[in-house]
Amino acid sequence: MPGFSQANELKSWTELATHHKTLSKDIVLKEYFAKDPQRFEKFSRVFKNEADGGEILFDFSKNFLTEETLDLLVKLAEESGLEKLRNDMFAGEKINFTEGRAVYHVALRNTSNTKMEVDGKSVVDDVNAVLEHMKEFSEQVRSGEWKGYTGKKINTIVNIGIGGSDLGPVMVSEALKPYGDRNLKLHFVSNIDGTHIAEALKDSDPETTLFLVASKTFTTAETVTNANTAKTWFLKTAKDDSAIAKHFVALSTNESEVTKFGIDKKNMFPFSDWVGGRYSVWSAIGLSVCLYIGYENFYQFLAGAHAMDQHFLKTPLKENIPVIGGLLSVWYSDFFGAQTHLVAPFDQYMHRFPAYLQQLSMESNGKAITRDGKYVNYTTGPILFGEPATNAQHSFFQLLHQGTKLIPTDFILAAKSHNPVEGNKHQRMLASNFFAQSEALMLGKPDSEVKAEGAPEELIPHKTFLGNRPTTSILVDKMTPAALGALIAYYEHLTFTEGCVWNINSFDQWGVELGKKLAVKILGELDDGKAGEHDGSTSSLIEAFLARGKL
Numbered sequence: 001m002p003g004f005s006q007a008n009e010l011k012s013w014t015e016l017a018t019h020h021k022t023l024s025k026d027i028v029l030k031e032y033f034a035k036d037p038q039r040f041e042k043f044s045r046v047f048k049n050e051a052d053g054g055e056i057l058f059d060f061s062k063n064f065l066t067e068e069t070l071d072l073l074v075k076l077a078e079e080s081g082l083e084k085l086r087n088d089m090f091a092g093e094k095i096n097f098t099e100g101r102a103v104y105h106v107a108l109r110n111t112s113n114t115k116m117e118v119d120g121k122s123v124v125d126d127v128n129a130v131l132e133h134m135k136e137f138s139e140q141v142r143s144g145e146w147k148g149y150t151g152k153k154i155n156t157i158v159n160i161g162i163g164g165s166d167l168g169p170v171m172v173s174e175a176l177k178p179y180g181d182r183n184l185k186l187h188f189v190s191n192i193d194g195t196h197i198a199e200a201l202k203d204s205d206p207e208t209t210l211f212l213v214a215s216k217t218f219t220t221a222e223t224v225t226n227a228n229t230a231k232t233w234f235l236k237t238a239k240d241d242s243a244i245a246k247h248f249v250a251l252s253t254n255e256s257e258v259t260k261f262g263i264d265k266k267n268m269f270p271f272s273d274w275v276g277g278r279y280s281v282w283s284a285i286g287l288s289v290c291l292y293i294g295y296e297n298f299y300q301f302l303a304g305a306h307a308m309d310q311h312f313l314k315t316p317l318k319e320n321i322p323v324i325g326g327l328l329s330v331w332y333s334d335f336f337g338a339q340t341h342l343v344a345p346f347d348q349y350m351h352r353f354p355a356y357l358q359q360l361s362m363e364s365n366g367k368a369i370t371r372d373g374k375y376v377n378y379t380t381g382p383i384l385f386g387e388p389a390t391n392a393q394h395s396f397f398q399l400l401h402q403g404t405k406l407i408p409t410d411f412i413l414a415a416k417s418h419n420p421v422e423g424n425k426h427q428r429m430l431a432s433n434f435f436a437q438s439e440a441l442m443l444g445k446p447d448s449e450v451k452a453e454g455a456p457e458e459l460i461p462h463k464t465f466l467g468n469r470p471t472t473s474i475l476v477d478k479m480t481p482a483a484l485g486a487l488i489a490y491y492e493h494l495t496f497t498e499g500c501v502w503n504i505n506s507f508d509q510w511g512v513e514l515g516k517k518l519a520v521k522i523l524g525e526l527d528d529g530k531a532g533e534h535d536g537s538t539s540s541l542i543e544a545f546l547a548r549g550k551l
C-alpha cells in the first residue's frame, strides 16, 4: 500500500487545488497560444515506435495546462507512488491484491524476451510456446492444411466470447481489416440474445466453420450457452463427436472446463490468471485476430505495444506520454468537475475502438474504494464514450460545442489512409475535419463575429460559441498493426496512471457480480413460470414478461 489513503491528502493535490483557482479564471487557450509561440513544442510529445519505425504525435497543447500545471501533476504522480506501482507491475508483483494476482499483460508482448517472472518463475517460455502454437495453427488454417471433418478448407471463423474475450478481438480485427485475409469470414458472437448466435450460424456452413470458444474462466454463462448452441448445431450435421476436434478450439485458462465441454486439450490455447479479461487481446484470446491478419502482423501488433511499454517504463514522468494522458484525465475529473472522456477516431476501421476503451477504462476505474478500503473523497473513473468521426460531428458534437458540460476529448487520425480513393480527396476532407474540430472547440465564435456576419439580433446568442474546450490530438503515421498496438498500450497505461493516483485497484471487477447472481436466481423463476419474492416493480415486470412471452 502507498503511504497515503486518499489522493486529496497529498501535498501536490492541495497545491493543484490552489493552482486551479488561478488557472481556471485565467486560461483562455487561444490567448495562451497567442502569448506563447512555443506552446505546441512544450506540450506535444512524439512517440517513436521501434516496432515499425513509425511515429505517433500526441499534441496535449490544447489542454488546460501550463508548465506549472504539468510540474504539479508530475509531482502528484510521484507522491502517489506511480513509479513504484509501475515497476511492481513490470516485476510481476501481485498488485491486483483483491484477487491475489499479478497484472502481467505486458509479459504477453515481451517481444524483446526480457526476463519476466511471477513467483520467482520465468513466464517467457510459456508465453512464447503459446505464440508458437498460434503461429502454427494460424498458418495451417490460412493455408488450408487444416481441414474440416469432410476435408474442406476453413472459410468462416466464429469467435464466441464476451467482455474482454470479445471486445479486443472484434475491435482489432476491424481496425486492422486492411491486413485481413478477405477469404475468411469473421463472426463475433457475444450476446446471450439468441439472435446473435442464430445470425452467425445462418451465415455459416458446419463443414467449413471454425469456432473459437474464448473465455478466460470458461464459466461465463453467455459464452458457455452460445458455445453449446453452436456445438448442437454443428453435430446436427456432423453427427460424430470426433469431428469436434477439427471445428472447436478453446482460448482459456481453465483446462478442466474446456475438456468437460468436449474440446481436446491439444486444441486449447492457454494463458494465465495474471491476464485480466480487458487486457487479454494480447494473449491466446487474440487468436481470431492472428488467424485473420496472419501471425507476422499479429506479432507486429504485440511489438508495437511492447515499444509503448518500454516508453512507459523508462521515460521520465514529465516526458512520459501515457502518464501525461492519465494525469490530464485526473486534472479534468477532480479539479474541473468533468464527468466524461470522449474518444473520437477519425478512422472508420476504428469504429469499435471507443467500445473497447469503455471496458478498459470503466471496468478498471469505475471504483470508489481506496486500496486501504475507504470510500474515496473525490471522483474517479470518467464515463468514456465515443464514435468515429466525421459521423459523430453530425450527431452529438452539438453538445461539445454549445452545451454546458466540459468534455475533454481525444481526436485520433492516421495521416496515411489505407484507402486513398479519389486521389486522396476523402482523406484530405477527413483530415480537414480533424483539424477543424479541435480548432473550433478551442476558438469558439464570439458574438461580435456573429453580429458582423449580419445575424439578426435575437439569433446572436444562439449562434455564438464560447470555445475554450480542451482536446488532445493524436496523429499516427498510418494505422499499422504496430501503431494500433502502441495506441492501445497508451490507453492501458493512461488508465493505470489514473487508478494509481486515485489509489484504487484498477484490476478487479467485483461490480459485475451482483447482476450476474440475481440473473441466475430469476432464470430459475422464469423456468418455473412464476415470479419469486421481489420488489413490486421487478415482480410485476417478470409476471408481464411471463404473460406476454409464451412460445
Ligand SMILES: O=P(O)(O)OC[C@H]1O[C@@H](O)[C@H](O)[C@@H](O)[C@@H]1O
Pocket (backbone or CB within 6 Å): 162, 163, 164, 165, 214, 215, 216, 217, 218, 219, 220, 223, 277, 278, 363, 509, 512
Ligand atoms: O473471459 P471470460 O472469463 O468469459 O470473461 C468475460 C468477461 O466477463 C465479465 O463478467 C468480466 O467483467 C470481464 O472482465 C470479462 O472480460
